[in-house]
Amino acid sequence: MNDQRSDNSENNDLERLNKTRDQYAFLFNFAPVGYFTFNRNGEINFVNVTGANLLSHARHELVGRRFEHFIDDKDRLKFSHFIKTVFNRHEKKTCRLDLASFLPTPLSVRIEALANSSCDEIHAVLIDITEKKRAEQALYESEYNLAKAQAMTHVGSWSYDPITTEVRASAELLRILRLKPEQVTQEMFAAVVHPDDHDMVIERLHNTIEHGKAYEIEHRLLFSDGEQKWVYTIVEPAVNNAGKVLKLYGSTQDITQRKKSEVELRNKTNELLAIFDSIGDGIIVYDNNARIQHHNLISPQLFPEKVFPGAPCNNIFHLQENRSPQDCPVEKALQGERVDTSLIINLNNSQQRARYIDVTATPIRDSMGEQNRALVFLRDVSTKRLQEMHLIQAEKMSSVGMLATGVAHEINNPLTSVAGCAEALLRRFREAPELLEFAQLEQFPHYLEIILRESYRCKGIIDHLLSFGSMSDGLRRKVDINLALKEVIELLKYQDKYQQIQVSTDLLTELPRVEGDPSALRQVFMNLLVNAHQAIKGRGDIFVSTRKQNSRHVQIVIRDTGDGMEQNILDRIWEPFFTTKEAGKGLGLGLALTYNIVKDHKGEITIESSPGQGSVFTLLLPISADNANPTTAKARY
Structure with missing residues (x-):
């Protein structure tokens, strides 16, 4: 019985051994x-x-x-x-x-x-390992491409573990920070941050670790040799489900060259803006929708409250229509056409004249030739236009003056004949008194005396007019100031519109002569006296005086009882073409010409005036070096 049990046990062990061997063989093979x-x-x-x-x-x-x-x-x-x-x-x-x-x-x-x-x-x-090798090759190529892309764009990447303080950095970042691989630590990174930016950079980093929010920042780096760099960094946190920051991932780009370019661009922009604003003409750039994109400082002065960024072109052109391609220089320029035109601005303020603006609109073509813009130059040519009109008027007046002088010269001869005949008839009456016995001839001598007196009076006026209108030869000579004043006064006192004005004179006897151009000085006195007459509305008085100011100058004073002038008018009174008179009643050249003539004679002219108190013009003219022939004149007449 025992032997049978032993055999069964051995058979079972052998069976289990074979079974185990078969299992291992299967596992080995497959x-x-x-x-x-x-x-x-x-x-x-x-x-x-x-x-x-x-x-x-x-x-x-x-x-x-x-x-x-x-x-x-x-x-x-x-x-x-x-x-x-x-x-x-x-x-x-x-x-x-x-x-x-x-x-x-x-x-x-x-x-x-x-x-x-x-x-x-x-x-x-x-x-x-075929798939693994392919993955490794793909990873290698990806890392290689990333490294090349970072090198080309000057962007380095890094990561930071806030728990272990471990820092990892790409090769490009090490190049930007000028660090070696063994120097990749939190302390070495912080050491290259510019001292002025250090606290800001560390604070942003700590805030992200604490709150888990991404951020972007620009700051400077400062190296031991004094070199500075600008970098732009983007930081993204990686957080767990509890919101705790596990890692920070960042990319840092070297933007030094961009910053330099920005500074150069700002400097160039500021330079161009300075040039843009220093141009005396108005300049406006319109976008492709005919709205103002840029303008200089002059443009709003030409068109107040109409020129501002975004304003449409019809603020200045074709006011009644939103779009007018046929008439608008901006619309034409946007279609590629250069336009030269003019504008007349009628101001609401009646104290100011209309303004004339020359407009030049030029297309600014883009690279595709589709979205054109328009460059518009606005030049205020009001002064030029007024000068042209005044010069035309002056030319007309000059022609009229020459005609009047010619007519006066022609009238002078018949007057001489009339006066001669009147004198002959009077002489006949004196030689034959029996002629007065005829009642019909009794009043003839009286009539002849009137004809003779008036003829000589007319001849005197014409002589003064011819003297005043004579063309200057430009030569300087000794001028009798008193005589020149009297000639001008004589011409003006026969003007009907000046009959209500009393002219009084106080001319110094023995007045020294002045070295100058007689015709030009007569023009000065005429301008001042006409100005004094025109300043008086209705009745008034004008006082003219001369005296020796000192050993070097003669003084001429012309004072009127007119309306006087405000200070803002006094500040501009010597400007060419400035006048307070209505259109057609003055060119605004008289006082400007007077000022230039006096200065040309090395003299001085001043004015004192206030509203309601009249005006006083004072001239100082240098005395001629040779005073052998001083003027003799009555104290008053």
Whole structure:
């Protein structure tokens, strides 16, 4: 009985052993890796099913064949060296190989091998690493491309673990920060931040660690040699479900060149703006929608409350219509046409004249030739236009003056004949008194005396007019100021519109003569006296006086009882074409011409005036060096 139990136990043990062996054999043959044994020549002694499948052959076809025949040519020498090393070192070795390309599925494998105790065979494990190798290659290419992209864009990447304080940085970031790989620490990063920006950078970093919010920042770096860089950093936190920051990921870009370009651009922009605003003409740039994009300082002065960014072109042109391509210079310029035109602005303030604006509109073409803009120049030519009109009027007056002088000269001869005939008739009456016995001739001598007196009076007026209107030869000579004043006064006192004005004189006897142009000085006195007459509305008085101011100057004073002038008018009274008279009643040249003539004679002229108090013009003219012939005149007349 005992023997039977012993046999049964042995049979059970053998059965369990066989079963276990079969299980291990199955696992060995169908394991996910290939198992091989090689002899010293690299011949295959044994291979499992998975190994045979990797080589795409049956197991019995592989036994006895050299394994190197299944290896790519470039790796065969490597395998031979690997086999020798495993047998010689008596330790596990690893090698990576590419299998031959003639196999249906070329593979990359890793071999791990170890020699047996007798050193006559090695046991090897063959693992398919094709996908892993592809992934590694893809990762390598990705990292290579990333490194190249970072180098090209000067962007470095980094990560920071706030718990361990570990910092990782890309090669480009190390180049930007001028650090070596062994210097990648939190302290070294902080050390290159500019002292003026250090606190700001650290504060933003701590806020992100505490609150988990991404941020962007620009700041400076300062190196030991004094070089500065500008960097732009974007920081993104990685947080867990509890909102705790686990890691910070950042990208830092070197923007030094961009900052320099920005500074240069700002400087160039400021320079262009200064030039833009210093131009005396108005300049406006309209966008492709005919709205103001830019303008200089002059434009709003020409068109107050109409020129501002975004204002449409009809604020200035074609006021009644929103769009008017036929008439609007801006619309035409946007269509590619250059336009030169003019505007007349009628001001609401009656104290100011209309303004004339020359307009030049030029297209600004974009690179595609589609979205044109318009550049508009506005030049205020009011003064020029007024000068042209005044010069035309002055030319007309000059022509009229020349005609009047010619007429006066022609009238002078008949008057001389009339006066001569009247004198002859009077002489006949004196020589033949019996003629007066006829009642019809009794009043003839009286009539003849009137004709004679008036004829000589007319002749005197004409002589003064011819003297005043004579063309200047430009030569300087000794001028009798008193005589020149009297000639002008004589001409003016016969004007009907001045009959209500009393002119009184106080001319110094023995007044020294002045070196000057007689015609020009008569023009000065005429301008001042006409101005004094026109300042008086209705009745009034004008006082003219001369005296010796000192050893070097003669003083002429002309005072009127007119309306006087405000200070703002006094400030502009010597300006050419400035006048307070209505259109057609004055050119605004008289006082400007007077000022220039006096200055040309090295003299001085001043004015004192206030509203309701009249005006006083005072002239100082230098005395001629030779005073042998002073003026003799009555004190008053």
